Amino acid sequence: xxxxxxxxxxxxxxxxxxxxxxxxxxxxxxxxxxxxxxxxxxxxxxxxxxxxxxxxxxxxxxxxxxxxxxxxxxxxxxxxxxxxxxxxxxxxxxxxxxxxxxxxxxxxxxxxxxxxxxxxxxxxxxxxxxxxxxxxxxxxxxxxxxxxxxxxxxxxxxxxxxxxxxxxxxxxxxxxxxxxxxxxxxxxxxxxxxxxxxxxxxxxxxxxxxxxxxxxxxxxxxxxxxxxxxxxxxxxxxxxxxxxxxxxxxxxxxxxxxxxxxxxxxxxxxxxxxxxxxxxxxxxxxxxxxxxxxxxxxxxxxxxxxxxxxxxxxxxxxxxxxxxxxxxxxxxxxxxxxxxxxxxxxxx
Numbered sequence: 001x002x003x004x005x006x007x008x009x010x011x012x013x014x015x016x017x018x019x020x021x022x023x024x025x026x027x028x029x030x031x032x033x034x035x036x037x038x039x040x041x042x043x044x045x046x047x048x049x050x051x052x053x054x055x056x057x058x059x060x061x062x063x064x065x066x067x068x069x070x071x072x073x074x075x076x077x078x079x080x081x082x083x084x085x086x087x088x089x090x091x092x093x094x095x096x097x098x099x100x101x102x103x104x105x106x107x108x109x110x111x112x113x114x115x116x117x118x119x120x121x122x123x124x125x126x127x128x129x130x131x132x133x134x135x136x137x138x139x140x141x142x143x144x145x146x147x148x149x150x151x152x153x154x155x156x157x158x159x160x161x162x163x164x165x166x167x168x169x170x171x172x173x174x175x176x177x178x179x180x181x182x183x184x185x186x187x188x189x190x191x192x193x194x195x196x197x198x199x200x201x202x203x204x205x206x207x208x209x210x211x212x213x214x215x216x217x218x219x220x221x222x223x224x225x226x227x228x229x230x231x232x233x234x235x236x237x238x239x240x241x242x243x244x245x246x247x248x249x250x251x252x253x254x255x256x257x258x259x260x261x262x263x264x265x266x267x268x269x270x271x272x273x274x275x276x277x278x279x280x281x282x283x284x285x286x287x288x289x290x291x292x293x294x295x296x297x298x299x300x301x302x303x304x305x306x307x308x309x310x311x312x313x314x315x316x317x318x319x320x321x322x323x324x325x326x327x328x329x330x331x332x333x334x335x336x337x338x339x340x341x342x343x344x345x346x347x348x
Contacts, residue, residue: 013043078114213245215254233272244281257290265294
């Protein structure tokens with residue numbers, strides 16, 4: 001039993017004791033003070049007995065429930081306590097209290113009120129305790145369920161993040177293989193750039209969160225890598241708010257959008273095209289736009305690869321409905337990917 005529970009029980013018991021004393025004080029021989037001292041004693045004993053049988057004995061026979069034992073014990077303790085009070089308060093040399101009519105009347109009234117109120121109060125306390133225990137268990141179950149859901153989301157997020165790294169790596173290696181197959185002298189330079197890029201990118205992939213500043217460093221390295229592969233077919237421009245550089249985002253978010261623009265927009269065209277990256281910090285929201293002048297939606301499938309599908313799932317797990325990713329056709333050609341997500345700064 002905690003201190004808070006003990007104080008609450010004594011508070012209720014003493015409030016009832018005060019009420020009984022107020023009812024009987026006007027007719028009591030010793031006045032309000034005398035009856036109050038007796039009712040407070042009875043209330044204290046009731047609380048002690050109730051709390052004692054709450055824990056003792058540790059094991060009960062099957063034929064009796066603990067709540068019944070507590071109620072019965074309190075009911076039995078009340079007349080015994082009242083008799084003990086009158087025995088102790090009998091002055092030496094005075095006649096026994098059962099021979100004094102006024103004292104016997106007082107004993108009967110105290111016994112009546114204590115036996116009437118104490119068991120019902122004990123039942124009310126048990127019901128309140130049972131209700132509080134049910135709420136506590138429900139809260140514990142809810143917390144456990146929430147923790148399990150969080151662990152499942154974390155596991156799913158880690159799985160999706162693990163899928164991003166090989167997806168990008170395999171695409172880039174396929175590009176290098178195409179250069180090697182074509183006998184391009186630039187294959188070695190591109191491979192060297194890829195190694196330098198991966199040295200910076202791989203540690204970031206395993207982090208639970210990145211910043212847009214680090215994402216932009218990776219994107220710039222990636223676009224320079226792609227520009228080496230197709231120097232006459234790819235140009236790019238980055239336009240970023242300085243205040244957005246420290247905002248958090250899932251790793252590889254921006255890179256996924258840019259890689260999708262290269263792979264599904266610029267690569268399929270003979271003339272190539274341009275990629276514009278705009279990052280804006282608007283109060284509580286960060287808006288990222290990746291626009292390309294490639295083949296557009298008309299000549300590609302509506303599902304622009306597994307990269308965007310995985311990115312949508314990752315955004316849903318991290319931000320829920322607070323993040324929105326849209327893919328729209330541009331005129332006269334091209335695609336614009338726009339991502340709105342909460343602007344959460346990195347914690348130092």
